[in-house]
Amino acid sequence: MLLSLLIFLPLLGSLVVALLPERQTAAFRWVALGVTILEVGLAGLAYAAFDRSAGGYQLLEQADWITLPLGRLGIASIDYLVGVDGISLPLVVLSAVVMLAGVVSSWTITHRQKAYYALYLLLTGTVMGCFVALDFFLFFLFFEFMLLPMYFLIGLWGGPRREYASIKFFLYTLLGSLLILLVMIGLYLSVMDPVSTALAAGFVTDPSALTDEVIRLLQAHIQAGQLNPAQIVHTFDMRYLADGRNYLPDAFLNPAAEPIVLGMPARMLAFWAVFLGFAVKLPIVPLHTWLPDAHVEAPTPISVVLAGVLLKIGGYGFLRIAWNFFPDGAAEYATGLAGLGVLSIVYGGLNALAQTDLKKMIAYSSVSHMGFVLLGVASLTAEGVNGAVYQMVSHGVLSAMLFLLTGVLYDRTHDRRIDSYRGLMQPMPQFAILTAVAFFGSLGLPGFSGFVGELFTLMGSFQSEWIPGWLTVLGTSGILLAAAYFLWTLQRMFFGTAWSRHDMASVLTDLTLREKLLLVPLGALALALGLFPNLIFDLTSQTIGQWLIRFAVE
Secondary structure, three states, X not given: OHHHHHHHHHHHHHHHHHHOOOOOHHHHHHHHHHHHHHHHHXXXXXXXXXXXXXXXXXXXXXXXXXXXXXXXXXXXXXXXEEEEOOOHHHHXXXXXXXXXXXXXXXXXXXXXXXXXXXXXXXXXXXXXXXXXXXXXXXXXXXXXXXHHHHHHHHHHXXXXXXXXXXXXXXXXXXXXXXXXXXXXXXXXXXXXXXXXXXXXXXXXXXXXXXXXXXHHHHHHHHHOOOOOHXXXXXXXXXXXXXXXXXXXXXXXXXXXXXXXXXXXXXXXXXXXXXXXXXXXXXXXXXXXXXXXXXXXXXXXXXXXXXXXXXXXXHHHHHHHHHXXXXXXXXXXXXXXXXXXXXXXXXXXXXXXXXXXXXXXXXXXXXXXXHHHHHHHHHHOOHHHHHHHHHHHHHHHHHHHHHHHHHHHHHHHHOXXXXXXXXXXXXXXXXXXXXXXXXXXXHOOOOXXXXXXXXXXHHHHHHHOOOOOHHHHHHHOHHHHHHHHHHHHHHHHHHOOOOEEOOOHHHHOOOOOHHHXXXXXXXXXXXXXXXXXXXXXXXXXXXXXXXXXXXXXXX
8 A cells, every 4th residue: 555655645634734723833834744754754665665676567556446338438447556667666756755855945934834735745645646646547637636736836825926927837737738638538549458348248257367368369359340349448547558459440549540630640649749748847848938937936845846846747757658658659759859858958058057046047957957858768778768767866856955055045135146146155155065066966977866867868869779969969068058057156156255235144144954954865865876876777777678678679
């Protein structure tokens, strides 16, 4: 029940906070803190229990949820199905760590605390649900429901333009969700559940008796039109949606049927729809414009969660859904997809270089770093895809640290402008050292996690048969741009004669104990991942090796 606890413990915590009396403000914080600490413990247990030598789904939990006979349309089946593999487990652990950091940084929230912590825990449960759900319908429920708490957390506790930022975030993500919904319905109508269909049609009486031979016989009957349509069980199970043998012969998205829609094969159109739905979330240029506004207006803890976890759902959606269900589309358009990744790397880096607001600079750096994720996934190589998953984990840790550091400065002065500070090394030496760690880690200094993720994505891109070498070379410019904007910011804010637009002696004090407890472990984690990358690669390598077989890549 580990994975169910990861989902429902925060939801229960949210309900407890909602039922507590309004006057017990301290209890809201401690309930949220206790729940997120337990989440880290449960994620750690899942990490320890995972069999690294196996590449399939593990810790599976399955229960029948909705079964509805539809006559000649078959039988509708939706399951509560959760599990993890080497792609999702690192993101589950990352989510637990980042959500805990967000709760600790929320200690500065002083108004509407009951609503804030209830929404925060609700967000925690839905994020976990996205990463462990293996039923497409269940995944979509969590993916959609996640919008609600984020909309209110930005819109009620954000900055002066919080309403604009929250509505923009909501509309962009909702548009992407609608594209995913259309494809989800098309897949459901196109795919059968071989186990349930074999039981309904009488091929077997016990699921344990189902063999590959029986499944092949069942598929042959369906292809020949010898099976009663009322006995076909349609499914949202991701394991079956990814297997081309389970597609019905006359189905809209059958790989062998290839109906043409708007001048394009239906499966290619579906691939682009799903890609765009998740590209908004990652985000990829030119679908990124909601992100800087959301980051600037969101309170610090929500910026931490947004950059550290929510963006990763876009990259996870590429791997689990877009590439997994439509490998033909991923291979067909690999060069163009890699080009979009490189565009995000360069465009995000150039925009970060031009910013005067520290938070907006970090937001554009996220656009650039997420471009490496798309480049690695598009390469369809073991190095590139492993590097993409690693890059998501690395960026989650480092971006959370960067936004927490920005929040430290903003809490003291309510000013995020880079040109408002000089020589911060003198009044805030501990803050300056940890900022330097986060900056150097993010720009890809060897020894930190950022270096490993970018190195492997570029290695995979260079080896890819689909990506021209000049495109990869252009992508390496993102490392140079990152060095430029991070080092220039470090030089302008921390070195030279101490100066500020604010009273430095009374305002610019060094880190408190709570801030150290937040920042030091994240910096140590970024260093540990950089020195011991097998902490992640041991999880991902077997799963990604099996995942790549469908692309016929050695």
